Structures are given as structure tokens and as C-alpha cells.
Amino acid sequence: MSNLRVGYGEDAHKLVTNKPLIIGNVTISESVYGTLAHSDGDVLLHAITDALLSSVASQDIGYYFPPSNPKFKGMSSADILKDLLNIIKASHKVEILNVVAVVILDKPKLGKYRQEIAQRVAELLNLEANQIGVTFKTSEGFAPEYIQARATLLLSVVL
């Protein structure tokens, strides 16, 4: 028997100059802005990580990797996601069916990175790129110095 479970997560970071912009483990080198963050500031992976944790009613990303702990400074969000997927898999038999996310960023346009981002996220979760749907929105100029991401996923937990 298996149970379908939904997960949901969000993240936001302030944008500053002279920092890399990393979205879904892909560096957007054309961006003049990058994220101000304790980790590498990958909002998409942070939102997906919380979606995953919430789907099994776990603690959240900050519980496992507190931003106040200097040990985690500059840590790759890809490593955080992989670590937490392994932690979940140690106690639950889960199969992720699909992941959908929206990234809100005014500039640059991200459509040309969609496939690469889907591929990277899929690799981190041991999925196929066609299981990762990512869309992009601007803030219509309301939040030009912020990047935000929201992610939901569906998984089945084998009981």
C-alpha cells in the first residue's frame, strides 16, 4: 500500500552585486546580481528541500542546517538537498512523482535555462528532467532586488 503526499516550500533572498546567482544548481553568469545568503543562496533548491521535508511532516531546512552555525557557511544547496533526501530515505520508502516550482525574478529572463535547471534538479533527486516543471515570473518591478521561489511536489510513501 502507498500514500500520496504533497509537499510545499518557499524561499527568498536579497540580491546584491558581486555575488553569484545560482538557480537549481545552475550559475546564471549573465546576471549582474547574486544572492546575499549564508549558503550559496539557491532559492529554488531551498524551496524544493522544504517541499520534500514538509511532505513527510519533517522539520525544515533551518532545523537541519541552521544559518547561525558557521559550519554550514557557503555550503552547497545541492549537498543540503542530497543529504536531506538521504535522511528521509533512511526512514521512509519514498518515490517522488513530480516537482513543480516557480522562480520570481525580474532580470534576467530565465527561459533559456529551464531545461538545464530541470536536468540538474532531476539529477539531484534521481529523477528524469520531465518530472521537474519550472516556470518563471517577474515581480512586475515590485521586488527588483529579491529572488523568490515556491515549490511543490508529489510523492508516494510506501507503507
Ligand code: C5P
Ligand atoms: O512576470 P511576467 O508575467 O511578466 O512574466 C512573463 C513571462 O516572462 C513568464 O511567463 C516567463 O515566460 C518569462 N520570464 C522569464 N524569466 C524571468 C521572469 C519571467 O523567462 N526571470
Ligand code: MG
Ligand atoms: Mg535560502
